[in-house]
Amino acid sequence: MARITPLLWLLFSAGGTVAALFFPIHLLLTGLAVPLGWLEAPRYDAMHRLVAHPVTRLYLFVLISLPLFHWAHRFRYTLYDGLQLKHLTALIAVLCYGAALLGTAVAAYLLWTFA
Amino acid sequence: MSTDPAYTLYHPRWYRRRVSVWWWLRKRSYAWFVLRELTSVFVAFFAVILLSQVRAVGAGPEAYGGFLARLGTPLLLAVDAVAFLLVLVHAITWFNLTPKAMVVRLGGKRMPDWAILGSNYAAWVVLSAVVAFVLLRA
Numbered sequence: 001m002a003r004i005t006p007l008l009w010l011l012f013s014a015g016g017t018v019a020a021l022f023f024p025i026h027l028l029l030t031g032l033a034v035p036l037g038w039l040e041a042p043r044y045d046a047m048h049r050l051v052a053h054p055v056t057r058l059y060l061f062v063l064i065s066l067p068l069f070h071w072a073h074r075f076r077y078t079l080y081d082g083l084q085l086k087h088l089t090a091l092i093a094v095l096c097y098g099a100a101l102l103g104t105a106v107a108a109y110l111l112w113t114f115a
Numbered sequence: 116m117s118t119d120p121a122y123t124l125y126h127p128r129w130y131r132r133r134v135s136v137w138w139w140l141r142k143r144s145y146a147w148f149v150l151r152e153l154t155s156v157f158v159a160f161f162a163v164i165l166l167s168q169v170r171a172v173g174a175g176p177e178a179y180g181g182f183l184a185r186l187g188t189p190l191l192l193a194v195d196a197v198a199f200l201l202v203l204v205h206a207i208t209w210f211n212l213t214p215k216a217m218v219v220r221l222g223g224k225r226m227p228d229w230a231i232l233g234s235n236y237a238a239w240v241v242l243s244a245v246v247a248f249v250l251l252r253a
Contacts, residue, residue, distance in 0.1 A: 016205070019202065019206075021239055021242050022242065022243075023202045023206070026165070026246065029246075029250055030164070031192075035187040041183050042250060044176045046253040048172055050249070051169065060165065063165060068162050070158060071155040071158050075155050082152070099159075106166060107169070110170055113173075115173065
């Protein structure tokens with residue numbers, strides 16, 4: 001664990017930056033403005049063309065994967081300190097980083113095979 | 116955040132007063148700390164929404180329509196509203212921390228905090244505008 005700590009910290013801080021820069025606008029548009037009818041939803045064809053572009057796919061992969069690792073790292077320590085679960089160190093680490101890895105794998109699969 | 120949670124693994128036991136699991140409710144600064152840490156849960160939540168959006172767009176027009184309809188349900192709207200606020204808290208606390216976490220030197224001189232903060236917020240505005248432009252044009 002100690003050996004990959006710097007890597008996990010790097011993923012945490014990169015993910016925190018990606019989430020800080022890009023999540024508010026995405027969440028505002030996709031999660032609030034469109035469902036509330038302030039804006040029209042992008043038409044399916046246009047959306048499909050946009051996601052099919054390789055640059056968009058790379059962007060979406062980074063946008064999904066790195067923030068998941070940000071969550072894994074932060075949530076792990078919140079569980080240790082907040083709920084005082086220090087005796088479950090290994091289990092919590094496996095579950096948190098495992099979930100982030102799973103999400104990354106699903107994102108890679110969906111974006112790679114996107115048709 | 117503690118550095119290594121297992122630091123007392125082989126240490127002899129010593130007397131410790133038990134601290135309540137609700138220690139973070141005792142002081143406003145502790146509660147704020149835990150709230151800031153919990154913003155990450157909503158970050159992960161929205162990453163999952165993005166994942167289901169990609170899946171829906173890839174699966175066809177009906178799946179995309181279903182995705183949009185689901186976002187309009189009261190439950191998801193409420194969670195998205197809370198998530199938006201907490202993601203904003205994350206962004207602002209994150210940007211405000213960078214000058215403390217990262218020291219930038221230019222020509223041997225340390226860049227002042229306001230310059231790093233300013234460039235963070237400028238990047239935020241510009242990138243948000245780009246995302247909005249691309250998504251709304253689609």
